[in-house]
Amino acid sequence: MSHNGGNDNLTRNFKVVSHVLFGRGCFEQVDEILSQNRNSIDSFMVFAVDDVFFQSDLRQRIPIKARDLVLWVNVDDEPTTTYVDELTDKIRNFSDNLPAGVVGIGGGSTLDVTKALSLMLTNPGSSVSYQGWDLIKNPAVYHVGIPTISGTGAEVSRTTVLMGPEKKLGINSEHTVFDQIVLDPELIADAPLQQRFYTGMDCYIHCVESLCGNFLNTFSGSYGEKAMELCREVFLNGEPDSDDKLMMASYFGGISIAHSQVGVCHALSYGLSFVLKIHHGIGNCLVFDCLDEFYPEGVSKFHQMMRKNDIQFPRDLFTNVSQEQLKKMTDVALGLDPLWEHALGNNWKEIMPRERVEGLYQRLFK
Numbered sequence: 001m002s003h004n005g006g007n008d009n010l011t012r013n014f015k016v017v018s019h020v021l022f023g024r025g026c027f028e029q030v031d032e033i034l035s036q037n038r039n040s041i042d043s044f045m046v047f048a049v050d051d052v053f054f055q056s057d058l059r060q061r062i063p064i065k066a067r068d069l070v071l072w073v074n075v076d077d078e079p080t081t082t083y084v085d086e087l088t089d090k091i092r093n094f095s096d097n098l099p100a101g102v103v104g105i106g107g108g109s110t111l112d113v114t115k116a117l118s119l120m121l122t123n124p125g126s127s128v129s130y131q132g133w134d135l136i137k138n139p140a141v142y143h144v145g146i147p148t149i150s151g152t153g154a155e156v157s158r159t160t161v162l163m164g165p166e167k168k169l170g171i172n173s174e175h176t177v178f179d180q181i182v183l184d185p186e187l188i189a190d191a192p193l194q195q196r197f198y199t200g201m202d203c204y205i206h207c208v209e210s211l212c213g214n215f216l217n218t219f220s221g222s223y224g225e226k227a228m229e230l231c232r233e234v235f236l237n238g239e240p241d242s243d244d245k246l247m248m249a250s251y252f253g254g255i256s257i258a259h260s261q262v263g264v265c266h267a268l269s270y271g272l273s274f275v276l277k278i279h280h281g282i283g284n285c286l287v288f289d290c291l292d293e294f295y296p297e298g299v300s301k302f303h304q305m306m307r308k309n310d311i312q313f314p315r316d317l318f319t320n321v322s323q324e325q326l327k328k329m330t331d332v333a334l335g336l337d338p339l340w341e342h343a344l345g346n347n348w349k350e351i352m353p354r355e356r357v358e359g360l361y362q363r364l365f366k
Contacts, residue, residue, distance in 0.1 A: 153254025
């Protein structure tokens with residue numbers, strides 16, 4: 001494992017979250033934090049909350065004021081550009097003024113929706129126009145991320161991953177990064193065990209890919225190594241402070257890939273999710289399970305964590321995959337040049353011809 005400091009991608013001046021609040025019970029400080037941005041009597045906040053909390057105790061604890069708008073966000077399917085545009089229109093129809101802030105409460109998909117809304121309120125047109133790298137021109141409105149499940153790194157990343165009409169791709173921008181995140185381990189304590197595993201493995205796979213590639217440097221490596229260590233402690237040892245450790249693993253892993261890149265697994269997973277509508281965490285696990293030729297040590301440890309946590313994959317997701325679907329998956333995966341370059345180098349197209357990508361997908365369908 002080498003730390004390569006020569007790649008041009010590593011010399012960029014990356015933005016990070018400017019304010020981070022961490023600790024059990026710190027959710028109770030959200031009202032005080034938001035009050036600093038409620039600058040006038042007419043100001044309002046938008047709360048984008050995962051709709052699984054609609055009838056929960058957490059709903060009663062959210063510091064909603066009379067003028068605020070609450071959007072109950074549904075992420076049963078991964079968020080789309082169409083959905084983001086619809087929610088943006090709801091906010092614009094609610095008031096002629098911009099909100100004082102957008103606050104996201106939920107998992108990675110909800111946080112991605114929150115980041116996208118904060119961008120689209122200040123940038124014209126549809127969110128599909130901004131899928132790619134550094135296409136956003138205007139700064140976002142103030143936005144806050146409060147994760148209720150950990151692993152995706154969405155709370156710290158510079159991207160908001162959306163399903164568009166032609167591709168699954170993030171809005172990657174300096175302006176995407178949250179202004180404030182609130183990391184309260186108590187909020188993730190009741191996450192369903194399988195969902196917790198799949199989302200936690202998203203973090204673990206981030207780290208494996210970040211640490212095994214051409215864009216790796218000492219900065220990303222330091223965060224990635226610590227995040228991987230925490231993931232192994234959580235999913236192999238199951239210690240009493242596992243929620244705290246998983247929350248920090250997600251944070252460190254997100255920083256690691258922001259300064260490095262993900263690789264083969266995420267490229268293939270994006271294609272799988274786009275065509276078969278499989279959630280990102282499950283998709284990553286299904287793909288990573290078959291990538292021992294690229295990440296032998298990482299996959300071996302992954303299998304140990306699966307056994308320890310008694311995880312069985314839902315293989316029935318792959319019935320009747322057509323040649324047309326296989327072609328589209330491959331198109332989406334091969335469109336993610338930076339991921340392949342990080343994993344395999346500048347000549348990745350020679351190493352990974354189309355038929356080899358299709359062969360990797362076909363391994364999943366057996």
